[in-house]
Amino acid sequence: MSQKKLVAPFISENISLSSRVVMAPMNRRRAIKGIPSPSMITYYQQRAGAGLLISDNIAVSSNGGAYMNTPGIYTKNQKDAWKKVVEGVHTKGGKIFAQLVQSGRVGHPAIQNNEPLIAPSAIPVNETIRIPDNSYQSMTIPDAISTEEIPVWVKVFKEEAINAMEAGFDGVEIHAAHGFLIDQFINPLSNTRTDEYGGSIENRTRFLFEVMQEVIAAIGKHKVGIRLSPFREIYDLKTYPEELATHEYILDELQKLDILYVHFSNAVADGKPSIPLSFLENARQRFKNIIIIAGGFSVETAEEILQTGLVDLVAFGKLYISNPDLAERIKNDLPLADWDEETFYHGGDKGYIDYPKISFQGCIEC
Template sequence: MSQKKLVTPFTSENISLSNRVVMAPMNRRKAIEGVPPASMITYYQQRAGAGLLITDNIAISSNGGAYMNTPGIYTEAQKQGWKKVVDGVHAKGGKIFAQLVQAGRVGHPAIQHNEPLIAPSAIQVNETIRTPDNTYQPMTMPIPLNTAEIPVWVAAFRQAAANAMEAGFDGVEIHAAHGFLIDQFINPHSNHRTDEYGGSIENRTRFLLEVMKEVVAEVGKNKVGIRLSPFREIYDLKPYPEELSTHEYILEALQALDILYIHFSNAVTNEQPSIPTDFLQNARQRFKNIIIIAGGFTVESAEEILQRQYVNLVAFGKLYISNPDLVERIKNDIPLADWDETTFYHGGDKGYIDYPAIALDNCVPQ
C-alpha cells in the first residue's frame, strides 16, 4: 500500500504533529450546564490518534453558546471538566486545542440562561432553533453592543483563553466563522454600525483583530489559531462585494500577528466548494504559517489538496464521528464506517462513544 501524505508526520517551527489529520471542531451538545461529562473524556481519548484534536465549540460566557448543552469554560466546574478531558487526551499521546466562541445573535434566551442575545447591530436571524422544551422557536432580536461594551467581550475571549491554558490545552482556536459574533462584525449584512467597528473593512475587522491581539498576548502567538468561513452563506449572512478584499485584509493582519494557524471552514453545495481553489492559492501567498481546511473532504480529496500544497492539514468532522480510529484506517486502507446522523446531537452515548475501532490484526486491508 502506498504511503499517504495525510498520515505522515507534520513538523513546523512551532508544533510537531504525528500526522496531518485533524479532528474538526463540532458541537455534539453533551454538556449539561456547560460541564464536560465523563463520556466526553472517552470520546476525545478514542480519537486521540489525530495529529490534532479541536474541541466542540466552547462558550466563553453564559450567553455564548448557540445550542443547548454547549460546553463552556467560564466557570471553575467547566474548567475542571475540561482538564479531565485534556489529561485523558495527553495520556493517549494526543494534542488538543480549545475552540472558543461567542455566538452573538445565534441562539435563544431559553438556551442562554434567559440572557438576551448580543450582536453588532439589531438585526435578527430569520431562523428557528431547538429550545429546552424540545420545540423550535424563532431566534430573538439581539441587543446591539454599544461601543463601550466591546472591550468587555474582547476581555472575555482573553479570559477564556487563559482558562483553557489553565485546563492544560495545547492551544486555542478563536471561532470567527459560521455567522457567530466575530463573523457578525465582519459581514456588512449583520453589521450596520456607524462607529469605529462598522463600515470600512478596517472597522468591520477591528473586533476580530482586537480579540486576536489580546489572546496572543495572553497565551503566546504559537498557541493561537483562528477559524474563518469566507464566502459561506449561513445564518442570513450573504455574499457582499468586498468579501474577497475583506478576507485578504484579514489574512495579512493575521500574518503580521504571526499566529500558529488559520483554519478554513468549507461547505460543499451542489458539488461546489464555498472556498474556491484560487482563494486558497491566494491565502497561501498571504499567510505563511499553517493552513487547515475542513468541510466535505474524503480521504482521497484530502490527499489531493495536501499534495497540491494549498494547505498543511485537513480536518474531518463526520468521518471522525463514526471512525474513532480514522488515522489507522487511512494508514491501512481499511474501509470507513458510516455515521448515524440521527445521533449527532441526541442519544446519550449511542452514536457518541460506541463506534468500534478496528483491531488491525483481525482485518484485511481493502
C-alpha cells in the first residue's frame, strides 16, 4: 500500500479532508435546461472518495453558462436538484464545493436563453461555439456592463453563493479564471474601460474583490475559495506585461481577506506548464492558506509538487472522469483506466457514469 503524501489526510484549522486528492471542476454538460440531471447524483456520488469534490461550472444567471447543458443554481428547481447531488456525496462521506461562474462574453444568445452576452467591454471572442441546432456560430459582441449595473452582478454572485449553501454545499469556489467574466475584468485585453473598473491593477481587480467581499459577508470567509489561471492564454486572452504584478496584487489582497483557498489552473502546452515553479514559490510567500493546483498532473508529478511544499492539494480532471475511485486507486497502487474524449462534453450516461470502480483485489466492480 502506498504511503504517498497525496493520499494522506489533510487537516487544517478550517477544513479536514480524507486526502489531498481533489476532483477538479469540469463542465461535463449533462444538465437538462440548467437543472442537474439524476445521473449527476450518481456521477458525483461515485467520486465522493476524493478529499474534495469541486462541482461543474455552475452558472449564476441564465446568460452565464457559456456552453449548452451547463447547470445553474439561480432557480428553485436547480437548487433543489443540487441538494440531491450534495446529499448523495455526503452520504458517502464526501465534501463538495460549488464552483460559481458568469461566463461573460464566452457563449452565444442561442445558448444563453436568447439573452445578450455581457462583458467589461464590448469586445467579442473571435471563436465559434456549438449552439442547440448543433451548428457552430461565432460568439456575438457582448454588451458592456455599465458602471451602474456592476453592483447588480456582484449581488448575483452573493445570492447564488447563498443558494449553494442552502443546497448543502460545503463551500463555494468563485471562478475568476479561463477567460470568463471576472477574468475578463482582470485582463486589459478584454477590459478597456475608463471608469473605476478599468486601467490600473486596482481598478481591473475591483469587480473581483467586490464579489469576494460580498460572498464572504454572506457565507463566511472559510467557506470561500477562488480559481485563478495566471499566464493562461484562452479565448483571445494573451499574457500581458502587468500579469505577474496583477496576480501578486490579487494574492496579497486575498490573503487579507483570509479565504480558505486559492486554486490555480495550470495549462500544459508542449510539455511546458503555464504556471512556473517560480510563480508558485512567490504565491506561497504571499498567500498562507490552502493552495490547490490543477492541470495535467499524473499521480507521480502530483506527488512531486506536493513534496515541494508549494501546494497543499492537487486537483485531477481527466483522471477523475475515467477513474471514479481515483483516490482509492492511488492509495492502493492500482492501475488507472483511460478516458474517452468523445464523451467528455456531451452525451448521456455513456462515458459519464459507466466507468467501473476497481476493488483492492483488482477485480472490476461497476
